[in-house]
Amino acid sequence: MSEVKLVFIPDGLAGLRVDAGLSKALGMSRTAIADLIDQGLVQVDSKKLGKSDRLVAGSQVEVTIEQKKDRLLIQADEVPDFKVIFQDEHIIVIDKPAGVAAHPSVGWDGPTVPGALLNLGIQLTTSGAQERQGIVQRLDVGTSGLMVLAKSELAYSRLKQSFRDRTVHKVYHALVQGHPDPSSGTFDAPIGRHPKSEFKFQVHPDGKPSVTHYKTIEAFRAASLLEIILETGRTHQIRVHFSAFRHPLVGDTMYGADPTLAHKLGIEHQWLHAIRLSFEHPITQEIVEFESEYPLELVKVLDLLRG
Helix, strand or coil: CEEEEEEECCHHHCCCEHHHHHHHHHCCCHHHHHHHHHCCCEEECCEECCCCCECCCCCEEEEEEECCCCCCCCCCCCCCCCEEEEECCCEEEEEECCCCECCCCCCCCCCEHHHHHHHCCCCCCCCCCHHHCCECCCCCCCCEEEEEEECCHHHHHHHHHHHHCCCCEEEEEEEEECCCCCCEEEEECCEEEECCEEEEEEECCCCECCEEEEEEEEECCCEEEEEEEECCCCCCHHHHHHHHCCCCECCCHHHCCCHHHHHHHCCCCCCEEEEEEEEECCCCCCEEEEECCCCHHHHHHHHHHHC
16 A cells, blocks of 8 residues: 655755655655655656755655555664653653654654663553554654653543643744844744645644744844743644744754755754653642753754854
8 A cells, every 4th residue: 555645845945855855854764765766656747756856946746655554563763862851650751862753654764752662661551543652742853852651541641631731831942043023922823734745834824723932042143042832732833833934943944944054053954952841740740840951963053153
């Protein structure tokens, strides 16, 4: 069984090699994309593309992905820099590095959070779909930082409800291009799927309500470091809102970031880190709070900007 995915190429991905650009757009590894290209499963207007061909802005790329029954099975993954911040018999809080998916998905052959936990001998609850057992929230592959997962069925049910009720307090730090004006404020703009690319989202009047609060922490010559608090948790919410505000996240070429600046700063994904997380423990009902330091690659980007 196969699935055809249509990928609209934004300006931020124009000029990139097909394997590199589609890796960013689809959240798949470059190796997996290269394999699809070698099989002739990546096309534009019925023309097969090569790995070294360049993406063209405004074009629509057709990617055919073979779905296998065992594709979503969780396999043990050894992940450097993967940290367990806290755990008891009901929950576990981890510090996820960029480059690790929140859960297995079709087309992704890289490491996953459940796979990293399995490698450490940590078992999550069996509640939820097979590939998402224990997963009550998710971070994009390119986003680092704190995630909470459930180890018991009761914790899973109650944590899911907490996220639905918006009682989980999530704080992110993001590096955006330019200087937002005003330097602090709120986006209240609905988000829906992009009409030309199923892996992208956009501000749209028919989308789901989405609220993002931000304030500037530090301003650099070409970028600003922001603290961001989410009221809602839409897919790509921070990335979409700041792209619509014309201040895309540094490194986020999928949503219009300057690839030249990203290359200069040595970052290949969005500069976005889930730095603080607090919520009511699903069993003890005590408020628990956690904090994460920036990973070294994000620190290096800030050092370059301050340099």
